[in-house]
Amino acid sequence: MSSAHNKSAAVAATLADIDAGRTPDAATLRDAVRALLSDLAKRAPGRSVEVRVPPYGAVQCVPGPRHTRGTPPNVVEMDPVTWVLLATGRMGWDEAVTQGRIRASGTRADISDYIPM
Template structure:
């Protein structure tokens, strides 16, 4: 299933831009402040569309069936080449789970994979458990 419906791509782009603008004022802050950033005042549907659109960008940047990236509750995508999921178990061998605020900080370049991982905010299982080469999304 696609991360975002085609008719919602422009809404997703606008939502991600809104999230980015809210985050931009925090770029020069120390890591502790950036790691805690979560924009207040953005409606839930803006968050959802920003997540879906950014996962759509990730999926287009690194297509494949090998790693599942989950950003609950709004979407999940499979990316990167590699072994697919077992036909009896639809979960691929590599799974990465992130909260929406963590994912959007990474996607927008506010924080790094290493910072979020060290803070314990990334759950990753499998050999390909590091997306730092793919982030931030442009």
């Protein structure tokens, strides 16, 4: 089975668990988060925003000034389930912000133009 297929399967399995009201398996959720972060980095190449989904991953993305040292000025952080829901269009950016499910700082931290994917 190809790596891309495994990643798609991880996203599908995670969404199925969420839809059924189950807690996604940690390894499957990790793979889904990493696959979707990778997709974001490809869709919005750059290094001006850091998107963090602890404990599973982080990427730098979005065109603009490059950050190289210390804490990035533009950071978006959320839990893994929120990231999967946002990236797949199951939850909107404004809804997640209003519910306090996203912590975003910096003038470029709104990545809503790049999601869902």
